[in-house]
Amino acid sequence: MKVLIATEKPFAAVAVDGMRKVIEEAGAELVLLEKYASKQELLDAVATAEALIIRSDKVDAEVLAAAPALKVVVRAGAGYDNVDLEAATARGVCVQNTPGQNSNAVAELVFGMAVMMSRNMFNGTSGTELKDKTLGIQAFGQVGRNVARIARGFEMNVSALDPYCPDNVMEDAGVTPVHSVEELYRLNKVVSIHIPATPETRKSIGYDLIASMPKGGLLINTARKEVIDEEGLIRALDERADLKYAADVAPERAAEIKERFGDRVFFTPKKMGAQTSEANINAGIAAARQVISFLTTGEERFRVNK
Numbered sequence: 001m002k003v004l005i006a007t008e009k010p011f012a013a014v015a016v017d018g019m020r021k022v023i024e025e026a027g028a029e030l031v032l033l034e035k036y037a038s039k040q041e042l043l044d045a046v047a048t049a050e051a052l053i054i055r056s057d058k059v060d061a062e063v064l065a066a067a068p069a070l071k072v073v074v075r076a077g078a079g080y081d082n083v084d085l086e087a088a089t090a091r092g093v094c095v096q097n098t099p100g101q102n103s104n105a106v107a108e109l110v111f112g113m114a115v116m117m118s119r120n121m122f123n124g125t126s127g128t129e130l131k132d133k134t135l136g137i138q139a140f141g142q143v144g145r146n147v148a149r150i151a152r153g154f155e156m157n158v159s160a161l162d163p164y165c166p167d168n169v170m171e172d173a174g175v176t177p178v179h180s181v182e183e184l185y186r187l188n189k190v191v192s193i194h195i196p197a198t199p200e201t202r203k204s205i206g207y208d209l210i211a212s213m214p215k216g217g218l219l220i221n222t223a224r225k226e227v228i229d230e231e232g233l234i235r236a237l238d239e240r241a242d243l244k245y246a247a248d249v250a251p252e253r254a255a256e257i258k259e260r261f262g263d264r265v266f267f268t269p270k271k272m273g274a275q276t277s278e279a280n281i282n283a284g285i286a287a288a289r290q291v292i293s294f295l296t297t298g299e300e301r302f303r304v305n306k
């Protein structure tokens with residue numbers, strides 16, 4: 001059994017050690033492809049792999065076609081918009097994710113950004129505090145729930161929107177449910193986005209929502225850049241000098257946006273939300289275990305291409 005870990009953005013070494021242990025103790029062989037610079041390297045490496053563990057690495061129809069022995073792909077993380085599920089299903093490849101394993105790391109980044117932006121990037125001017133401010137969480141999944149938990153420590157007033165989550169789950173977490181996206185943006189000074197990138201959510205957050213935020217509004221996006229309508233974001237930032245935007249991974253027009261709006265915007269250079277040793281260990285080892293369970297027993301609990 002050959003298990004390929006292909007990560008353009010590598011896991012922490014300690015996570016790889018743990019994954020190696022799980023894989024080798026099961027009698028499988030681990031092949032490591034890290035920081036690869038071209039798709040061809042990935043195409044060559046998957047040629048003999050039965051299992052593939054990835055992060056945000058793109059697994060499209062071409063990669064799947066180059067992997068005739070492949071049975072399972074595990075995305076060590078939550079979002080699987082980087083995997084062509086239809087092509088995988090057509091080839092009989094099981095695709096899984098590791099939900100929840102890196103969610104605390106992403107939630108902590110939200111607050112790192114919230115404090116930094118509220119303090120004007122620590123540029124010497126007077127900022128604002130998070131205490132008693134309103135926070136709206138867009139999607140109350142694993143990351144959203146961690147954000148709500150941490151927000152309690154900051155004494156923020158938290159509400160959330162999630163059509164898939166019953167109100168009582170939010171209420172039990174001390175969160176006020178809201179039932180429309182318009183309400184979420186209109187009522188909250190800080191909004192934190194945690195929706196997946198799907199055909200329905202792509203470019204779904206644009207001018208109308210962003211420009212409706214209260215005075216001094218801060219939008220934090222640690223989800224996917226694709227959910228933002230960049231034109232609308234730029235227009236809202238242009239018209240409202242009090243608005244700010246921070247994102248984990250730069251938008252397409254990052255340089256232009258940074259140039260125009262300076263300290264009112266912040267972007268990580270690479271997706272950093274899950275880039276902690278703890279998250280790497282949690283998600284990486286979960287992925288290794290899932291691969292081995294699938295190969296040895298056919299276990300499919302976290303399958304996403306039903």
Ligand code: 3PG
Pocket residue numbers: 009055056057076077078079080102271272273274275
């Ligand atoms: C996820 O979907 O789990 C996060 O965006 C993390 O992505 P990464 O593994 O590329 O850091």
